[in-house]
Amino acid sequence: MSSTTTAAARTGLGPPVLCVLDRAYRGAVEVQFFHALYGLLDLHGQFQRVDVALRGAAVTMAVEEDVYRPSVRLGTMTLDTLPDYRGSVRDLIAEDFTVYVDRDAVTALGFAPERLVAGTICVDAAELALRWPEYDQVWFV
Helix, strand or coil: CCHHHHHHHHHCCECCEEEEECCCCCCCCCCCCCCHHHHHHHHHHHECCEEEEECHHHHHHHECCCCCCCCEEECCEEECCCCCHHHHHHHHHHCCCCEEEEHHHHHHCCCCHHHECCCCEEECHHHHHHHHHHCCEEEEC
16 A cells, blocks of 8 residues: 555545646636635645645735735626635635745746735745655646
8 A cells, every 4th residue: 555545544535735826817707706726725625735836927816915906897887706816825824725936936027025925935946846746646727
């Protein structure tokens, strides 16, 4: 029996999983009721561990903004049920997810690592890749 099978049998949960997100924006109106970060919260109890790695433009989901409001005006209507990605990152951290953020992408997009949501872990891309063997599965979400 492999160590993975042993761990899964011992806990009754699926294997440790790393979910990698590269794309930040998939259409605010289209995903207003369900988006990738929200979906990961549902998976949390089904696996030993579910961690998240934000890369590329997806790092913006973890950058704090003072003026962001999850709403958009369409003609005469204001749609205010849009995803609050920063709030979802905070929710993931509150539920004991580890949220890694690619430092190179953060700085390439002009943000300071200090502006990231509290509790995220800013790492170099190479360091993130070195962590992959800690997981039985790596998903690109």
